Amino acid sequence: MRTERLQTLADGIFAIALTLxxxxxxxxxxxHRLARDLLEQxxxxxxxxxxxxxxxxxxxxxxxxxxxxxxxxxTLMELTLxxxxxxxxxxxxxxxxxxxxxxxxxxxxxxxxxGIVMMLMAGSFTSIWLWLARAEDLAxxxxxxxxxxxxRRSAVGxxxxxxxxxxxLLSAPAAFALFAAAAGYFALSGRTVRLxxxxxxATT
Amino acid sequence: MRTERLQTLADGIFAIALTLxxxxxxxxxxxHRLARDLLEQxxxxxxxxxxxxxxxxxxxxxxxxxxxxxxxxxTLMELTLxxxxxxxxxxxxxxxxxxxxxxxxxxxxxxxxxGIVMMLMAGSFTSIWLWLARAEDLAxxxxxxxxxxxxRRSAVGxxxxxxxxxxxLLSAPAAFALFAAAAGYFALSGRTVRLxxxxxxATT
Amino acid sequence: MRTERLQTLADGIFAIALTLxxxxxxxxxxxHRLARDLLEQxxxxxxxxxxxxxxxxxxxxxxxxxxxxxxxxxTLMELTLxxxxxxxxxxxxxxxxxxxxxxxxxxxxxxxxxGIVMMLMAGSFTSIWLWLARAEDLAxxxxxxxxxxxxRRSAVGxxxxxxxxxxxLLSAPAAFALFAAAAGYFALSGRTVRLxxxxxxATT
Amino acid sequence: MRTERLQTLADGIFAIALTLxxxxxxxxxxxHRLARDLLEQxxxxxxxxxxxxxxxxxxxxxxxxxxxxxxxxxTLMELTLxxxxxxxxxxxxxxxxxxxxxxxxxxxxxxxxxGIVMMLMAGSFTSIWLWLARAEDLAxxxxxxxxxxxxRRSAVGxxxxxxxxxxxLLSAPAAFALFAAAAGYFALSGRTVRLxxxxxxATT
Numbered sequence: 001m002r003t004e005r006l007q008t009l010a011d012g013i014f015a016i017a018l019t020l021x022x023x024x025x026x027x028x029x030x031x032h033r034l035a036r037d038l039l040e041q042x043x044x045x046x047x048x049x050x051x052x053x054x055x056x057x058x059x060x061x062x063x064x065x066x067x068x069x070x071x072x073x074x075t076l077m078e079l080t081l082x083x084x085x086x087x088x089x090x091x092x093x094x095x096x097x098x099x100x101x102x103x104x105x106x107x108x109x110x111x112x113x114x115g116i117v118m119m120l121m122a123g124s125f126t127s128i129w130l131w132l133a134r135a136e137d138l139a140x141x142x143x144x145x146x147x148x149x150x151x152r153r154s155a156v157g158x159x160x161x162x163x164x165x166x167x168x169l170l171s172a173p174a175a176f177a178l179f180a181a182a183a184g185y186f187a188l189s190g191r192t193v194r195l196x197x198x199x200x201x202a203t204t
Numbered sequence: 205m206r207t208e209r210l211q212t213l214a215d216g217i218f219a220i221a222l223t224l225x226x227x228x229x230x231x232x233x234x235x236h237r238l239a240r241d242l243l244e245q246x247x248x249x250x251x252x253x254x255x256x257x258x259x260x261x262x263x264x265x266x267x268x269x270x271x272x273x274x275x276x277x278x279t280l281m282e283l284t285l286x287x288x289x290x291x292x293x294x295x296x297x298x299x300x301x302x303x304x305x306x307x308x309x310x311x312x313x314x315x316x317x318x319g320i321v322m323m324l325m326a327g328s329f330t331s332i333w334l335w336l337a338r339a340e341d342l343a344x345x346x347x348x349x350x351x352x353x354x355x356r357r358s359a360v361g362x363x364x365x366x367x368x369x370x371x372x373l374l375s376a377p378a379a380f381a382l383f384a385a386a387a388g389y390f391a392l393s394g395r396t397v398r399l400x401x402x403x404x405x406a407t408t
Numbered sequence: 409m410r411t412e413r414l415q416t417l418a419d420g421i422f423a424i425a426l427t428l429x430x431x432x433x434x435x436x437x438x439x440h441r442l443a444r445d446l447l448e449q450x451x452x453x454x455x456x457x458x459x460x461x462x463x464x465x466x467x468x469x470x471x472x473x474x475x476x477x478x479x480x481x482x483t484l485m486e487l488t489l490x491x492x493x494x495x496x497x498x499x500x501x502x503x504x505x506x507x508x509x510x511x512x513x514x515x516x517x518x519x520x521x522x523g524i525v526m527m528l529m530a531g532s533f534t535s536i537w538l539w540l541a542r543a544e545d546l547a548x549x550x551x552x553x554x555x556x557x558x559x560r561r562s563a564v565g566x567x568x569x570x571x572x573x574x575x576x577l578l579s580a581p582a583a584f585a586l587f588a589a590a591a592g593y594f595a596l597s598g599r600t601v602r603l604x605x606x607x608x609x610a611t612t
Numbered sequence: 613m614r615t616e617r618l619q620t621l622a623d624g625i626f627a628i629a630l631t632l633x634x635x636x637x638x639x640x641x642x643x644h645r646l647a648r649d650l651l652e653q654x655x656x657x658x659x660x661x662x663x664x665x666x667x668x669x670x671x672x673x674x675x676x677x678x679x680x681x682x683x684x685x686x687t688l689m690e691l692t693l694x695x696x697x698x699x700x701x702x703x704x705x706x707x708x709x710x711x712x713x714x715x716x717x718x719x720x721x722x723x724x725x726x727g728i729v730m731m732l733m734a735g736s737f738t739s740i741w742l743w744l745a746r747a748e749d750l751a752x753x754x755x756x757x758x759x760x761x762x763x764r765r766s767a768v769g770x771x772x773x774x775x776x777x778x779x780x781l782l783s784a785p786a787a788f789a790l791f792a793a794a795a796g797y798f799a800l801s802g803r804t805v806r807l808x809x810x811x812x813x814a815t816t
Contacts, residue, residue: 005215005267011617012219015624018700019632020223024231025704027636027711034712035721049697056693063617078391081260085253088222092229099231100238109239187690209419209471216423224427228435282595285464289457292426296433303435304442313443413623413675420627428631432639486799489668493661496630500637507639508646517647 003072006080007063013084014059017091021048021055024095043101046180051094053183054118055087058125061154065128068143076138079128086121093117097176107172115165115175122157129154157182207276210284214270217288218263221295225252225259228299250384251302255294257387258322262291262329265358269332272347280342283332290325297321301380311376319369319379326361333358361386411480414488418474421492422467425499429456429463432503454588455506459498461591462526466495466533469562473536476551484546487536494529501525505584515580523573523583530565537562565590615684618692619675625696626671629703633660633667636707655713658792663706665795666730667699670737673766677740680755688750691740698733705729709788719784727777727787734769741766769794 025044028037062083069076093114100110129151132139139147160182168175229248232241266287273280297318304314333355336343343351364386372379433452436445470491477484501522508518537559540547547555568590576583637656640649674695681688705726712722741763744751751759772794780787 008212008215008620009219009263011620012216012624013223015621016220016223016628017226018696019625019628020226022629022632022700022702022704023227023635025701027704027707029711031712031718034718035724038708038721038725048701052697052700056697059621060689077264084222085256085260088226088256089229089252090226092226092231095231096242099233100235106235106238109242112239113242212416212419213423213467216420217427220424220427221430224430227431281468285461288426289460289464292430292460293433293456294430296430296435299435300446303437304439310439310442313446316443317446416623417627417671420624421631424628424631425634428634431635485672492630493664493668496634496664497637497660498634500634500639503639504650507641508643514643514646517650520647521650 003066003069006072006077007066010062010066010080010084011059013088014055014062017087018052018055018059020091021051021094024048024091024098041098043176044095044098046176047094047098047101050180050183051090053187054179055090057183057186058083058087058121061125065132065150068140069132069138070140071138073135073138075131075135076128079124079131083121083124083128086117086124089117090121097172101172101176108168108170111168111172111175112165114179115161115168118179119158119161119165122154122161126151126154126158157186207270207273210276210281211267211270214266214284214288215263217292218259218266221291222256222259222263224295225255225298228252228295228302245302247305247380248299248302250380251298251305254384254387255298257391258383259291259294261387261390262287262325265329269336269354272344273336273342274344275342277339277342279335279339280332283328283335287325287328287332290321290328293321294325301376305376305380312372312374315372315376315379316369318383319365319372322383323362323365323369326358326365330355330358330362361390411474411477414480414485415471415474418470418488418492419467421496422463422470425495426460426463426467428499429459429502432456432499432506449506451509451584452503452506454584455502455509458588458591459502461595462587463495463498465591465594466491466529469533473540473558476548477540477546478548479546481543481546483539483543484536487532487539491529491532491536494525494532497525498529505580509580509584516576516578519576519580519583520573522587523569523576526587527566527569527573530562530569534559534562534566565594615678615681618684618689619678622674622678622692622696623671625700626667626674629699630664630667630671632703633663633706636660636703636710653710655788656707656710658788659706659710659713662792662795663702665799666791667702669795669798670695670699670733673737677744677762680752681744681750682752683750685747685750687743687747688740691736691743695733695736695740698729698736701729702733709784713784713788720780720782723780723784723787724777726791727773727780730791731770731773731777734766734773738763738766738770769798 025048026041028034028041031037072080093110093116097107097110097114100107129147132143133147133151136144136147160178164175164178164182167178229252230245232238232245235241276284297314297320301311301314301318304311333351336347337351337355340348340351364382368379368382368386371382433456434449436442436449439445480488501518501524505515505518505522508515537555540551541555541559544552544555568586572583572586572590575586637660638653640646640653643649684692705722705728709719709722709726712719741759744755745759745763748756748759772790776787776790776794779790
């Protein structure tokens with residue numbers, strides 16, 4: 001399969017998952033103090049932004065990765081579909097975490113669910129790098145010597161979400177803050193996770 | 205019509221149907237035992253995974269088919285749109301089956317509905333192969349001798365879902381297990397349903 | 409603006425509108441006679457199929473039209489966006505008509521709403537042909553002599569939906585049957601609304 | 613990153629946000645005076661049209677902008693994703709404003725929310741122009757002398773929405789009328805915000 005077709009499906013799923021996040025934002029019905037009700041549902045806005053930024057970063061990194069891939073085999077395709085399975089799932093724990101963030105007795109379960117989905121999404125991304133390390137002929141020659149570094153860098157994601165999931169058992173707000181910090185850190189330090197594209201590698 | 209335009213619409217519908225599956229996952233409202241409530245709705249997670257994998261496999265097989273198609277006539281286009289009509293429908297029986305799987309008195313109807321939609325989806329896929337056998341000039345020359353094998357292989361899908369639909373009348377959990385096994389089998393034995401692309405065929 | 413970019417947005421909106429139709433299909437909650445409840449909501453399945461087929465035909469015709477267009481001006485772009493505004497709206501009257509079809513006292517209003525949206529959608533499509541007749545330099549030379557025929561043919565759509573809207577005031581089921589017949593007729597007699605593409609025209 | 617990939621994601625999100633607007637249109641349940649209920653929910657139809665037209669115009673302007681961009685750096689990509697974050701958000705304040713427009717005591721909060729989201733969307737668009745003014749090598753040579761004019765023109769959008777947000781504190785219907793007038797004005801006077809594409813610039 002040519003990688004561009006896989007890329008088209010992936011781009012579609014990324015775009016739809018990003019846009020479906022809006023469906024988790026509640027429109028209060030029959031409110032008699034709408035301004036206050038809107039302000040009080042701030043966890044929904046925060047969760048929307050955090051999940052949007054996180055998916056957008058995975059999209060950027062996935063493009064950087066695919067730029068270095070010359071052709072896709074069946075395993076690469078299946079690992080990509082596994083990644084997309086979790087990307088498409090993100091709107092669900094986003095709504096769940098926002099719904100329960102301020103309910104002190106139940107928010108741990110919601111934050112754990114969020115952490116697990118994010119960990120599985122980040123982990124499937126790492127698994128694509130691991131497969132490229134084994135099936136080296138799938139990668140452009142310039143990319144190959146950099147794969148070990150890419151694996152180490154991409155393992156930061158699942159590690160952070162594993163820590164966040166454990167932290168959620170103690171304190172959901174602390175885990176939420178960690179998820180937000182991770183999104184902000186990845187967004188601002190973009191270059192640390194980005195790999196040179198095949199073209200850039202060739203000119204180095 | 206050039207096949208690539210049909211392919212673009214198809215890719216869009218596959219991507220959206222895959223992503224809309226997430227809307228069937230419930231966010232419990234005002235739960236006082238959220239961890240338990242989340243665990244108890246496991247049929248929704250299982251149904252999400254099964255339907256996602258099944259649609260993804262149909263997408264892979266549809267791409268392999270279209271790679272061997274040189275041009276589309278009106279009938280091919282209409283059969284593809286029929287396939288897409290059922291692909292787009294999948295989120296509905298997915299939510300229905302998950303909702304009723306553990307309700308012993310009503311789950312047969314839900315599993316029958318799931319089986320029928322899947323059978324119609326798989327059947328429309330087979331009908332595309334049957335049309336290619338009749339309108340042979342639509343297919344690349346390398347593909348033509350392989351069409352009879354492709355028809356036999358692609359008939360496995362509707363057969364399994366017909367059996368599953370009948371099985372659902374006796375036991376919905378058994379039918380659910382069959383749908384899950386079918387998704388897993390197709391995913392792991394991918395190569396058995398995959399056809400060589402025109403390019404690969406040319407080099408053989 | 410190059411027409412292909414407008415086409416990409418249009419293809420996206422067609423694909424999403426087709427797929428969002430599934431959200432109008434209800435999943436009964438806590439039913440104690442699920443098989444019967446599923447059968448009794450047949451208007452939803454019928455409305456899903458009718459709207460899916462209708463949008464798919466508009467998509468086919470829109471592609472045939474755009475194949476004959478050499479470049480887009482601002483008016484062509486705005487008329488296309490007007491068409492897309494109504495295409496994106498179709499899931500709403502679809503759910504509305506299905507919800508009220510069997511309620512004899514209220515179904516006229518629902519069928520009128522369905523007819524109006526479809527009439528506006530079909531009318532915007534005709535308006536694109538009318539604009540091409542005025543701004544002839546937008547069309548490929550081979551297409552130009554055929555535009556008057558295309559206008560007459562494309563005027564059939566809004567006429568049928570205007571008749572259906574009036575009929576809905578007398579009998580919603582009769583209007584529903586007309587909408588279904590129109591979809592079936594357009595699907596089966598596809599060639600009557602299809603125009604030759606620029607390439608085909610050139611070889612004639 | 614090649615700009616076309618960013619464009620693909622952007623086109624996808626624009627198409628989905630435009631189509632998800634339909635989900636804010638309510639289907640009344642069990643109505644006994646459906647015709648009247650449908651007429652009384654006119655704010656939903658008006659809000660649908662206004663938001664659809666507004667997003668469509670942002671899409672047109674974004675394409676005109678990207679046509680003049682030779683390559684994207686990380687900041688351009690992030691500002692585009694910021695724009696898309698607010699584009700994807702539009703269905704939410706659209707439903708909110710429609711829901712409360714006729715509730716004289718609560719509609720200010722809803723109109724303020726609508727104004728803020730629109731202001732942030734229009735502001736992110738302006739920020740892309742501001743970045744192109746600083747990182748001039750990203751723009752095609754023909755575009756560069758026109759950037760200052762483009763910045764002034766694109767600043768009209770956030771200014772109007774800032775005024776609308778303040779106006780909403782006094783009167784939500786007046787703000788709603790301003791949002792509608794802005795959409796109509798931009799749609800009809802399209803050429804004032806449109807920049808020549810690189811190709812057109814070259815032929816001038």
